[in-house]
Amino acid sequence: MENGKVERKDELEDILQSFSRLANGLIPAFHAIQDRYGYVPKERLPEIARAFNLSQADVYGVLTFYHDFRLEPVGRHVVSVCRAEACQANGSAAVIDRLRRKLGVDFGKTTTDGEVTLLPTYCFGNCACGPSVAVDGKLYGRMSAERVERILHGLGVSA
Amino acid sequence: MRVYVPRDFSACALGADEVARAIEREAGRRGITLELVRNGSRGLYWLEPFVEVERNGERVAYGPVSEEEVESLFDQNFLEGKEHPARQGNPEEIPYLRRQTRLVFRRIGKNDPLSLDEYRKHGGLAGLARALTLSSQQIVEEVTKSGLRGRGGAGFPTGIKWKTTLQAVDDQKYIVCNADEGDSGTFSDRMVIEGDPFLLIEGMTIAGLAVGATEGYVYLRSEYPLARRIFEEALERARAGGILGKDILGSGKSFFLNLYVGAGAYVCGEETSLLESLEGKRGMIRPRPPLPAVHGLWQKPTVVNNVITLASVPGILADGADAYAQLGVGRSKGTLPVQLSGNLRRPGLVEVPFGITLEELLFDYGGGTASGRPLKAIQIGGPLGPYLPSSLFHVTLDYEELAKVRGIVGHGGIVAFDDTVNLGEMARYAMEFCAEESCGKCTPCRIGSTRGMELMDKILSGKKAPGSIQLLVDLCDVMINASLCGLGGMTPFPVLSGLRHFPEDFGYAKEEVEPLLQKV
Ligand SMILES: Cc1cc2nc3c(=O)[nH]c(=O)nc-3n(C[C@H](O)[C@H](O)[C@H](O)COP(=O)(O)O)c2cc1C
Ligand code: SF4
Ligand code: FES
Numbered sequence: 076m077e078n079g080k081v082e083r084k085d086e087l088e089d090i091l092q093s094f095s096r097l098a099n100g101l102i103p104a105f106h107a108i109q110d111r112y113g114y115v116p117k118e119r120l121p122e123i124a125r126a127f128n129l130s131q132a133d134v135y136g137v138l139t140f141y142h143d144f145r146l147e148p149v150g151r152h153v154v155s156v157c158r159a160e161a162c163q164a165n166g167s168a169a170v171i172d173r174l175r176r177k178l179g180v181d182f183g184k185t186t187t188d189g190e191v192t193l194l195p196t197y198c199f200g201n202c203a204c205g206p207s208v209a210v211d212g213k214l215y216g217r218m219s220a221e222r223v224e225r226i227l228h229g230l231g232v233s234a
Numbered sequence: 235m236r237v238y239v240p241r242d243f244s245a246c247a248l249g250a251d252e253v254a255r256a257i258e259r260e261a262g263r264r265g266i267t268l269e270l271v272r273n274g275s276r277g278l279y280w281l282e283p284f285v286e287v288e289r290n291g292e293r294v295a296y297g298p299v300s301e302e303e304v305e306s307l308f309d310q311n312f313l314e315g316k317e318h319p320a321r322q323g324n325p326e327e328i329p330y331l332r333r334q335t336r337l338v339f340r341r342i343g344k345n346d347p348l349s350l351d352e353y354r355k356h357g358g359l360a361g362l363a364r365a366l367t368l369s370s371q372q373i374v375e376e377v378t379k380s381g382l383r384g385r386g387g388a389g390f391p392t393g394i395k396w397k398t399t400l401q402a403v404d405d406q407k408y409i410v411c412n413a414d415e416g417d418s419g420t421f422s423d424r425m426v427i428e429g430d431p432f433l434l435i436e437g438m439t440i441a442g443l444a445v446g447a448t449e450g451y452v453y454l455r456s457e458y459p460l461a462r463r464i465f466e467e468a469l470e471r472a473r474a475g476g477i478l479g480k481d482i483l484g485s486g487k488s489f490f491l492n493l494y495v496g497a498g499a500y501v502c503g504e505e506t507s508l509l510e511s512l513e514g515k516r517g518m519i520r521p522r523p524p525l526p527a528v529h530g531l532w533q534k535p536t537v538v539n540n541v542i543t544l545a546s547v548p549g550i551l552a553d554g555a556d557a558y559a560q561l562g563v564g565r566s567k568g569t570l571p572v573q574l575s576g577n578l579r580r581p582g583l584v585e586v587p588f589g590i591t592l593e594e595l596l597f598d599y600g601g602g603t604a605s606g607r608p609l610k611a612i613q614i615g616g617p618l619g620p621y622l623p624s625s626l627f628h629v630t631l632d633y634e635e636l637a638k639v640r641g642i643v644g645h646g647g648i649v650a651f652d653d654t655v656n657l658g659e660m661a662r663y664a665m666e667f668c669a670e671e672s673c674g675k676c677t678p679c680r681i682g683s684t685r686g687m688e689l690m691d692k693i694l695s696g697k698k699a700p701g702s703i704q705l706l707v708d709l710c711d712v713m714i715n716a717s718l719c720g721l722g723g724m725t726p727f728p729v730l731s732g733l734r735h736f737p738e739d740f741g742y743a744k745e746e747v748e749p750l751l752q753k754v
Contacts, residue, residue, distance in 0.1 A: 097514075098513070098514070098532075099494070099512060099513050099514035100514060101514040101515075102494075102495075102496075102497055102511065102514055103494070103495070105497070106456070106495060106497065136516055137514070137515060137516050140499065140516040140517060140673075141496075141497035141498055141499050141517075142497070142498035142499060143456055143497040143498035144497060157418075159418030159419070159617065159667075160418045160419060160576070160613055160617060160649050160660070160663070161418055161419045161575040161576045161647075161649045162418075163655075163660075163663070164575075164576030164577045164649055164650060164651045164652075164655065165576060165577060165604070196457065197416070197418060197500060197617075197667065197670075197671070198416070198417070198418040198419075198420075198457070199243070199247075199457055200243060200244075200415060200420070200421040200423075200424040200457065200458060201243060201244045201247050201421070202418060202419045202420070202421055202573070202575035202576070202581075202647070202649070203244060203279035203280075203421065203573070203574065203575045203581035203582055203583075204244045204247060204248055204279050204282065204581070205575070207247065212459060214243060214246065214247040215247055216244055216247035216248045217248065
């Protein structure tokens with residue numbers, strides 16, 4: 076995932092052009108837009124609605140229904156941690172606790188320096204090898220508070 | 235000489251990619267030529283990354299192997315199967331694997347998941363070849379006779395579902411594979427898609443022939459990026475290899491298959507919500523009737539089946555319905571790929587015939603808790619499944635037997651907890667999960683789950699507010715009876731089972747809660 080500003084309009088337009096041909100292209104289009112920009116820019120919603128021949132309310136409704144889609148930019152790094160049962164059974168509480176303390180943010184929030192966003196996930200399918208934490212899409216298994224702190228350190232998070 | 239290193243989401247989460255690269259690097263440095271194959275995982279997850287060496291058809295396994303250990307493997311000549319602290323011997327002789335009855339998982343770990351030649355060599359496409367000699371009715375009859383029931387959760391007989399769609403008359407019908415696998419504690423769908431993608435493709439193609447559908451979709455959850463990459467590649471190869479498309483295996487019959495990726499919503503695993511989402515909309519539950527089998531995707535007759543259900547079909551066609559129906563017990567036929575996770579020494583994938591006891595699964599396979607503490611409870615059947623205490627571990631894996639103790643098979647996930655777990659806290663979590671994932675269509679689920687969380691907070695704070703347990707039970711009763719779908723309707727299962735079996739975790743004595751639990 077690349078993160079940044081919307082500098083070249085036509086890329087989003089390209090995405091809309093190719094996905095609006097599909098009867099069910101809106102969700103794939105959101106994925107593609109987010110892969111490119113890191114989020115779905117709010118100011119482009121009218122254009123997206125027009126491309127799919129939908130009302131803005133409809134487009135907004137779909138976007139906000141799904142946990143994956145965001146209307147705000149995320150930090151340079153995204154740390155997602157599994158909150159589900161199998162990871163809990165293996166001590167994910169300590170991992171989550173350490174993440175929150177070290178980052179100083181709660182779920183859904185980005186550190187004040189804009190570096191790291193912390194997100195909850197409900198299972199990565201890595202339940203046999205939890206606790207599970209993903210950093211910028213790369214999954215790590217058998218996490219502990221110490222190991223996750225080392226990963227944060229690798230991202231440049233100190234304190 | 236071949237060396238196998240799994241390309242499996244969990245194995246990679248433990249460093250399998252790094253191990254694979256280190257093996258290639260080390261081989262290069264030593265001037266050794268070897269063929270590195272990225273296989274699926276055998277499902278012996280406590281041993282991942284699990285490296286296998288094959289010489290003259292014989293395999294020797296090593297695991298768990300870290301990137302740092304690769305050099306020592308070469309030093310000690312693992313390529314000739316020599317001793318090493320990580321050596322596990324012939325993988326197929328490891329009791330965990332040897333004692334299983336692998337039908338769906340028969341190939342996984344043995345071959346290159348993306349090689350169609352190897353798929354054929356290991357028995358792939360035999361089911362499809364046989365299906366092409368049968369009529370639609372005959373295929374449906376064969377599946378009905380096998381006794382196969384849906385592995386997504388509800389356990390509905392697959393043959394009966396297919397018959398409904400076969401009998402529906404329309405110009406277009408669809409096969410939709412539910413690969414949303416939202417249940418925590420489950421990963422068998424992922425393993426099949428990553429470890430044997432052609433099997434799912436074959437199963438869906440057979441389903442298409444059975445009901446007269448020429449188009450299909452796999453709805454895959456977005457949390458599985460590796461499965462997505464592997465399946466996209468497999469689709470390309472299946473199209474190029476004439477397994478999909480206009481002329482399946484030269485039969486003149488057609489089946490077109492597409493991949494569609496979800497966007498993080500647990501409720502989209504429910505089949506009507508999934509269909510809405512697949513149409514590009516909000517994943518709101520549809521009232522039923524009508525059934526998706528008659529009015530499904532774009533209102534057309536649609537078979538929605540779980541990955542494991544569809545992946546069971548090629549074997550049933552290849553080996554015959556009787557061979558499948560001979561396995562299992564009662565009305566629970568065949569095998570179930572059980573997924574063991576949580577606090578266990580040997581978590582992993584255990585495919586066995588129905589009828590095995592929970593005890594055997596948890597201790598003979600699972601090895602008891604990883605922490606060494608007593609195994610206090612299991613959650614069976616996903617996040618909407620109940621918590622069962624050790625006094626019920628004699629119960630067998632069987633849809634009907636489990637139902638007698640208010641258990642469910644679900645998608646076959648079993649999560650183990652040691653005695654540090656507090657079931658009151660897990661009950662609170664269940665309510666929180668429901669609140670987080672509710673689609674919002676009906677009040678008992680949308681409002682009830684939030685109320686349930688608040689109630690649990692009160693109960694857990696130790697203030698025995700009079701009537702709060704009564705309120706919790708009443709709330710659960712309403713959620714069970716007045717919710718439109720299983721999310722609201724089953725969230726009470728983990729809550730009430732916790733209360734029933736572990737009232738002390740809620741701050742109550744058995745005698746206090748028992749009278750209240752009579753009606754639910
Ligand atoms: C809240 C909820 C979530 C569900 N999630 C899944 C899922 O992730 N995967 C799945 O196969 N079935 C899931 N189901 C069951 C499906 O609705 C449906 O029964 C299943 O896909 C049918 O396929 P089968 O007959 O092969 O089991 C879910 C049901 C509910 C109520
Ligand atoms: S029970 Fe919950 S998820 Fe299901 S339809 Fe009602 S509000 Fe939606
Ligand atoms: S419960 Fe955490 S990965 Fe499945």
